Amino acid sequence: MKERVIELMNEKKYTKVREEVIELNAIDIAELLEELDTNNALILFRMLPKDVSAEVFANLSNENQKYIINAITDKEIQFIMDELFFDDMIDFLEEMPASVVKKIIKNTKEDERRLINQFLNYPANSAGSLMTIEYVGLKKEMTVKQAMEYIKRIGIDKETIYTCYVMDVNRKLEGIVSLRKLVVSDDDKTIEEIMDTGVIYVNTHDDQEEIAHVFKKYNFIALPVVDKEERLIGIITIDDIVDVIEEENTEDFHKMAAMEPSEEEYLETSVITLARKRIVWLMALMISAIFTGSIISKFESVLQSVVALAAFMPMLMGTGGNAGAQSATLIIRGMALDEIELSDIFKVIWKELRVSSLVGVLLSLVNFIRLYFFQHVDIRIAMVVCSTLIVVVILAKIVGGTLPIIAKTLKLDPAIMASPMITTIVDAVSLFVYFTMASRILGIA
Amino acid sequence: MKERVIELMNEKKYTKVREEVIELNAIDIAELLEELDTNNALILFRMLPKDVSAEVFANLSNENQKYIINAITDKEIQFIMDELFFDDMIDFLEEMPASVVKKIIKNTKEDERRLINQFLNYPANSAGSLMTIEYVGLKKEMTVKQAMEYIKRIGIDKETIYTCYVMDVNRKLEGIVSLRKLVVSDDDKTIEEIMDTGVIYVNTHDDQEEIAHVFKKYNFIALPVVDKEERLIGIITIDDIVDVIEEENTEDFHKMAAMEPSEEEYLETSVITLARKRIVWLMALMISAIFTGSIISKFESVLQSVVALAAFMPMLMGTGGNAGAQSATLIIRGMALDEIELSDIFKVIWKELRVSSLVGVLLSLVNFIRLYFFQHVDIRIAMVVCSTLIVVVILAKIVGGTLPIIAKTLKLDPAIMASPMITTIVDAVSLFVYFTMASRILGIA
Numbered sequence: 001m002k003e004r005v006i007e008l009m010n011e012k013k014y015t016k017v018r019e020e021v022i023e024l025n026a027i028d029i030a031e032l033l034e035e036l037d038t039n040n041a042l043i044l045f046r047m048l049p050k051d052v053s054a055e056v057f058a059n060l061s062n063e064n065q066k067y068i069i070n071a072i073t074d075k076e077i078q079f080i081m082d083e084l085f086f087d088d089m090i091d092f093l094e095e096m097p098a099s100v101v102k103k104i105i106k107n108t109k110e111d112e113r114r115l116i117n118q119f120l121n122y123p124a125n126s127a128g129s130l131m132t133i134e135y136v137g138l139k140k141e142m143t144v145k146q147a148m149e150y151i152k153r154i155g156i157d158k159e160t161i162y163t164c165y166v167m168d169v170n171r172k173l174e175g176i177v178s179l180r181k182l183v184v185s186d187d188d189k190t191i192e193e194i195m196d197t198g199v200i201y202v203n204t205h206d207d208q209e210e211i212a213h214v215f216k217k218y219n220f221i222a223l224p225v226v227d228k229e230e231r232l233i234g235i236i237t238i239d240d241i242v243d244v245i246e247e248e249n250t251e252d253f254h255k256m257a258a259m260e261p262s263e264e265e266y267l268e269t270s271v272i273t274l275a276r277k278r279i280v281w282l283m284a285l286m287i288s289a290i291f292t293g294s295i296i297s298k299f300e301s302v303l304q305s306v307v308a309l310a311a312f313m314p315m316l317m318g319t320g321g322n323a324g325a326q327s328a329t330l331i332i333r334g335m336a337l338d339e340i341e342l343s344d345i346f347k348v349i350w351k352e353l354r355v356s357s358l359v360g361v362l363l364s365l366v367n368f369i370r371l372y373f374f375q376h377v378d379i380r381i382a383m384v385v386c387s388t389l390i391v392v393v394i395l396a397k398i399v400g401g402t403l404p405i406i407a408k409t410l411k412l413d414p415a416i417m418a419s420p421m422i423t424t425i426v427d428a429v430s431l432f433v434y435f436t437m438a439s440r441i442l443g444i445a
Numbered sequence: 446m447k448e449r450v451i452e453l454m455n456e457k458k459y460t461k462v463r464e465e466v467i468e469l470n471a472i473d474i475a476e477l478l479e480e481l482d483t484n485n486a487l488i489l490f491r492m493l494p495k496d497v498s499a500e501v502f503a504n505l506s507n508e509n510q511k512y513i514i515n516a517i518t519d520k521e522i523q524f525i526m527d528e529l530f531f532d533d534m535i536d537f538l539e540e541m542p543a544s545v546v547k548k549i550i551k552n553t554k555e556d557e558r559r560l561i562n563q564f565l566n567y568p569a570n571s572a573g574s575l576m577t578i579e580y581v582g583l584k585k586e587m588t589v590k591q592a593m594e595y596i597k598r599i600g601i602d603k604e605t606i607y608t609c610y611v612m613d614v615n616r617k618l619e620g621i622v623s624l625r626k627l628v629v630s631d632d633d634k635t636i637e638e639i640m641d642t643g644v645i646y647v648n649t650h651d652d653q654e655e656i657a658h659v660f661k662k663y664n665f666i667a668l669p670v671v672d673k674e675e676r677l678i679g680i681i682t683i684d685d686i687v688d689v690i691e692e693e694n695t696e697d698f699h700k701m702a703a704m705e706p707s708e709e710e711y712l713e714t715s716v717i718t719l720a721r722k723r724i725v726w727l728m729a730l731m732i733s734a735i736f737t738g739s740i741i742s743k744f745e746s747v748l749q750s751v752v753a754l755a756a757f758m759p760m761l762m763g764t765g766g767n768a769g770a771q772s773a774t775l776i777i778r779g780m781a782l783d784e785i786e787l788s789d790i791f792k793v794i795w796k797e798l799r800v801s802s803l804v805g806v807l808l809s810l811v812n813f814i815r816l817y818f819f820q821h822v823d824i825r826i827a828m829v830v831c832s833t834l835i836v837v838v839i840l841a842k843i844v845g846g847t848l849p850i851i852a853k854t855l856k857l858d859p860a861i862m863a864s865p866m867i868t869t870i871v872d873a874v875s876l877f878v879y880f881t882m883a884s885r886i887l888g889i890a
Contacts, residue, residue: 023643027663148628155629162607162624179607179624183593184600198468216691218472219684221666238683239664245687246661249694250778253701257774257864258767266779267792274796275803278771285767286808289760290815296756307749311741313758314872315734321766322703322730322865326723329702333695334711347712351719358720363731370735419702419864420767427759 002035009040018047026052030059038067046072054083062095069100078107085159087132087240090119094129127211128204130244131225131234136164140174140192144185151179160237163222166195171231173199173224201226204233208244213338215241252336256329256418258285285424292428299435302444308377309438312385313431319363320392320430321423327352327400328422332414335404345405352401353394360393384441388434395433396426447480454485463492471497475504483512491517499528507540514545523552530604532577532685535564539574572656573649575689576670576679581609585619585637589630596624605682608667611640616676618644618669646671649678653689658783660686697781701774701863703730730869737873744880747889753822754883757830758876764808765837765875766868772797772845773867777859780849790850797846798839805838829886833879840878841871 001020008017021029021044029048033041033056045068048056057065057080069077081089081104093101093116105113115133122128136158138147147164155161164182166175175195185194201224202211214223221238251261258281262269296303303309331348334340340348364386371382400422404414438444446465453462466474466489474493478486478501490513493501502510502525514522526534526549538546538561550558560578567573581603583592592609600606609627611620620640630639646669647656659668666683696706703726707714741748748754776793779785785793809831816827845867849859883889 025643025645025663152629155625161628179628180600183606183624184597198470200470216687218470219687221683238666238687242661242664242683242687242690245690246782250782253698253774253778256698257770259771259774265784266775267785267789267796271796271799271803274775274800275807278768278800279804279807282764282767282771282804282808283811286760286764286812289763292759292763293756296759297753300752300755303755304752307745307752308742310745310748310755310758311738313755314737314741314762314876315731317759317762318734318737318869318872319727319731321868322727323723325702325865326704326727329698329704330711330719333698337691337695339710340712344712351712351716354716355719355723358716359724359727362720362724363727366728367731420770423766423868424763427763431759 002032005032005044006036006040009036009044014043014047017044021047022049022052026055027059030056033064034061038064042068042071046076050079051083054080058084058088058092062092065092066096066100069096069103074103074107077104081108085132086115086119086134086234087130087159090116090129093120122204125208126204127202127206127208127225127236128233130208130211130240131204131236132159133234134159135222135224135232135235136161137232138164138166138177138191140166140168140190140195142191143187144182144189144191144194145187147177147182147191148187151182160222160235163235165224165232165235166191167232170229173201173226173230173232175199176224199224202236203227209248211236212241212244212248216245248336252332252415255413255415256332258282258416258418258420281420285420288424289427292424292431295428295431295435299431299439302435302439302442305444306381306438306442308381309384309434313434315367316385316388316392316430316434317423317427319389320396320426321419323356323359323393324396324400324422324426325419327356327397328404328418331401331404332418335408335414340405342405342409345402348401348405349398352397356394356397357390359397360390363393364389380441381438384434384438387441388430388437391433391437392426392430395429396422399425399429447477450477450489451481451485454481454489459488459492462489466492467494467497471500472504474501478509479506483509487513487516491521495524496528499525503529503533503537507537510537511541511545514541514548519548519552522549526553530577531560531564531579531679532575532604535561535574538565567649570653571649572647572651572653572670572681573678575653575656575685576649576681577604578679579604580667580669580677580680581606582677583609583611583622583636585611585613585635585640587636588632589627589634589636589639590632592622592627592636593632596627605667605680608680610669610677610680611636612677615674618646618671618675618677620644621669644669647681648672654693656681657686657689657693661690693781697777697860700858700860701777703727703861703863703865726865730865733869734872737869737876740873740876740880744876744884747880747884747887750889751826751883751887753826754829754879758879760812761830761833761837761875761879762868762872764834765841765871766864768801768804768838769841769845769867769871770864772801772842773849773863776846776849777863780853780859785850787850787854790847793846793850794843797842801839801842802835804842805835808838809834825886826883829879829883832886833875833882836878836882837871837875840874841867844870844874 005017005020033044041064134157136151151161162179164177165173168174175197176199177191177195181194200218204225204227215238223236224232225234225236227233254261260277262277331340367389368382368386371377372379403417407417408414450462450465478489486509579602581596596606607624609622610618611622613619620642621644622636622640626639645663649670649672660683668681669677670679670681672678699706705722707722776785812834813827813831816822817824848862852862853859
């Protein structure tokens with residue numbers, strides 16, 4: 001498909017191209033445009049039917065959006081802006097350089113310009129920055145028939161018509177009514193009779209993570225956003241929330257691997273940015289690991305007498321780190337999904353204590369058999385290694401299970417208490433336990 | 446709120462309770478029931494209006510569902526089953542013990558029984574196991590007016606009426622038409638004139654992860670599911686996909702922390718299950734770490750001559766592990782979001798090479814200043830440590846960046862090539878590089 005269109009474009013068989021492309025979903029057309037060189041992309045874009053072009057535009061990369069805006073006429077820009085849903089326009093403007101924004105704002109009407117400025121000022125990741133103003137507003141005195149006629153007239157320009165919002169004269173939200181309810185109700189009923197009044201809504205400044213929770217909990221497809229006076233300002237739709245959920249997950253994945261989170265795609269992020277996002281944590285953890293090294297220095301005499309002890313250090317540190325990371329991940333994820341609360345900390349400790357004892361003893365047993373019977377290591381050293389292993393696994397799992405909860409209590413993001421941080425802490429603890437055990441059991445001062 | 450209801454229940458002021466509860470969203474009522482003791486929960490459940498009770502039931506925990514089913518009459522069961530959406534019923538039946546399933550199937554009609562059995566047989570996590578049969582089917586000869594009247598009659602029992610499906614006499618999917626299109630179109634147009642024919646659909650056996658991708662890409666709120674003959678079997682709605690997305694993310698989080706993924710909530714999982722899901726990987730990684738230890742044994746003479754070298758091992762292994770985990774996480778996440786393809790492997794290597802050189806040199810520099818100027822470590826040892834650090838960071842990032850891609854090429858889940866696996870590999874590499882450098886630069890045989 002793509003190849004054929006590119007070939008046809010190069011042969012300048014434009015009518016043929018148009019026929020092929022027009023059958024596609026707007027999102028597939030956008031994907032196709034991304035593959036073409038900018039010149040052909042522009043030609044193809046201008047061939048699109050007007051109502052399709054705005055939707056295609058909304059799904060292009062920022063690069064291509066910028067290129068197209070700079071290449072088309074003011075009138076064409078105005079048309080696209082009129083057709084774009086308001087939230088898509090705001091998303092687009094947020095990513096454009098000032099010169100492009102100026103060019104576009106020049107082409108909008110006074111009241112729209114005020115709205116745009118208001119929306120561009122909502123904090124990033126807030127309800128305000130996610131919402132759209134294209135919702136259907138109804139009055140409670142309307143009959144079902146009047147409402148349906150009204151929707152028939154204006155529905156085409158609304159982001160969703162499947163939930164309609166009932167407001168009083170001051171735009172205060174009084175209720176909602178689904179299009180389903182309208183369709184199945186008798187024509188002469190009033191909106192007041194059929195509307196739902198226990199409306200769940202969010203505030204313009206609420207964080208997108210909380211909003212995603214509301215959507216997930218209630219299975220909504222749209223959610224109203226109100227200001228401090230409970231006036232309806234806009235709505236958020238499920239398609240944007242799906243993106244938010246993935247964004248929040250990506251953020252957690254990045255944080256849990258000791259990086260500053262990034263919203264940009266990996267392949268499109270510059271080397272400098274990638275390096276900057278990684279080095280802070282690497283540096284911090286490296287310096288902490290130097291402290292771990294000082295534990296070894298402290299026990300240098302023990303190591304000097306039994307150099308063989310060094311060979312078990314990677315296994316002890318590694319197993320401890322992995323055991324801790326498992327617990328930390330379960331707890332961080334559980335908290336992200338609202339399954340684990342701060343007050344569950346003692347339940348977590350008790351559970352991790354039992355799991356870790358079981359796991360620790362098993363690992364230790366396998367290790368002992370291997371060391372003593374197969375590798376013929378001195379029994380006292382095998383005992384030092386295996387008893388350290390049990391202690392390390394238990395400590396690691398308690399540390400891994402509780403630190404994320406403690407972080408949350410301190411209003412920090414639990415995700416930073418993931419594998420890298422836990423591993424660094426557990427490394428130090430493991431070595432301290434190991435050498436203390438060794439000096440006791442082997443009788444070295 | 447909760448406290449008040451519990452108090453009122455205990456005082457047996459049931460009319461008052463009913464008044465309070467009836468104002469709530471069904472999901473909040475379900476949450477409230479979970480807090481009550483089973484006896485009160487049952488009383489409250491039976492007080493609910495019939496149409497609310499099925500929705501509340503669908504949102505209860507399996508424990509409470511089982512309790513209620515065993516406590517209520519066959520007639521009440523039949524009523525709930527009639528009201529439940531088909532996909533909710535299947536979800537519920539999948540979790541119930543055979544005795545409960547039997548009790549329910551006894552109360553369903555012959556043809557419904559056949560359908561239930563068919564749905565229970567779709568593979569877990571397939572389109573078939575997610576879909577529902579309550580969609581609106583239209584014929585292309587209908588006019589808009591006829592279609593709207595039809596929807597008015599049957600719409601109340603459908604999971605969604607916002608996308609309607611047009612089929613021929615053999616149930617082959619011919620097109621879709623959104624309720625929005627129906628509402629804004631003229632009454633006497635035919636469905637054929639306004640329907641969309643380039644329908645995107647999935648197959649009953651497609652995996653839920655792919656289906657989630659389709660929803661995310663096209664911003665759908667529903668998607669048709671067809672069988673091998675392209676006959677429409679059911680539809681999947683966005684609310685179920687939101688759950689799938691979180692499930693798939695949880696699976697990745699678990700795998701990336703070296704655990705077998707679990708769908709159960711942490712606090713509800715038994716100690717034995719938790720231990721079982723963790724020990725396999727811990728054991729495997731522990732045994733690999735023993736191999737790392739053997740590298741140390743091999744270089745025991747080097748370590749014996751300069752025991753001070755041991756103090757830098759945790760820092761080198763830790764930094765290498767963290768550096769590799771950062772890259773692995775970015776790549777695994779990028780592949781999960783379809784941003785990175787197998788063919789990008791060379792781009793990834795080139796990018797990681799540059800990022801890691803930058804990061805490695807910087808870390809090494811800071812380290813050198815610290816070691817040589819502040820800790821007054823022998824300059825040759827400082828050089829060994831710092832040049833190892835550069836090499837380790839570069840190797841770690843290349844390994845971390847490429848192994849997930851290689852895993853995918855081999856049809857393995859890239860998520861297993863995360864921190865624990867990368868750390869174990871990098872540990873061995875780091876130590877090998879370290880001691881080789883040491884024996885060269887310090888001139889120890």
